[in-house]
Amino acid sequence: MxxxxxxxxxxxxxxxxxxxxxxxxxxxxxxxxxxxxxxxxxxxxxxxxxxxxxxxxxxxxxxxxxxxxxxxxDVEEPADEDDIVVCPECESDIELDDTEWEQGWFVCPVCNTRVSLDDLF
Ligand SMILES: [Zn+2]
The missing domain is CATH 3.30.70 (Alpha-Beta Plaits)
Incomplete structure (x- = not known):
């Protein structure tokens, strides 16, 4: 491959x-x-x-x-725990969508911090 x-x-x-x-x-x-x-x-x-x-x-x-x-x-789109990350700033559970996974970062909706996924894993 x-x-x-x-x-x-x-x-x-x-x-x-x-x-x-x-x-x-x-x-x-x-x-x-x-x-x-x-x-x-x-x-x-x-x-x-x-x-x-x-x-x-x-x-x-x-x-x-x-x-x-x-x-x-045929797997239903779940509230998948794998899509949930914890914001390192405010410790909220954030569910990420595909776009955010692909771009590698997200902005926390709770505390507005930009979080890089590289820092989480
Ligand atoms: Zn946050």
């Missing part, structure tokens, strides 16, 4: 219960030319025991493919 993974910002399309389901969903996305990966959250280094093959697995795509991927997998 010609995509340079390291430079992409990945966003969660859907959480799957287990790696097999997640891989299947990721394959469906890849079949539609959407770069996708299935990522299992690991807790420290004890992931084999805390997560195991039945843990929650996140299917991720580059953020610019998010809408397309959701549509493809």
């Amino acid at each position: 010609g995509v340079q993974m390291e430079e992409l910002t990945w966003a969660t399309v859907i959480e799957a219960n287990g790696m097999i389901v997640a891989e299947m969903l990721a394959e469906r996305l890849k079949a539609a030319n959407i770069p996708a990966q299935a990522i299992q959250e690991s807790v420290g280094s004890t992931f084999a025991f805390t997560g195991g093959p039945l843990g929650t697995v996140y299917v991720r795509v580059p953020v610019q493919y998010l809408d397309e991927a959701r549509e493809l997998l």
Whole structure:
């Protein structure tokens, strides 16, 4: 694939219960030319025991493919926790839209501070 993974910002399309389901969903996305990966959250280094093959697995795509991927997998646009960031100035929960993710910054509607997403992650 010609995509340079390291430079992409990945966003969660859907959480799957287990790696097999997640891989299947990721394959469906890849079949539609959407770069996708299935990522299992690991807790420290004890992931084999805390997560195991039945843990929650996140299917991720580059953020610019998010809408397309959701549509493809028929995922409803949620009040997605992944879209919510905490303003470092006033600690409000702010829900970002796609434009803000893509541009890499937002202006906090509560305290009017311009926040760079790079500072948050
Ligand atoms: Zn704020």
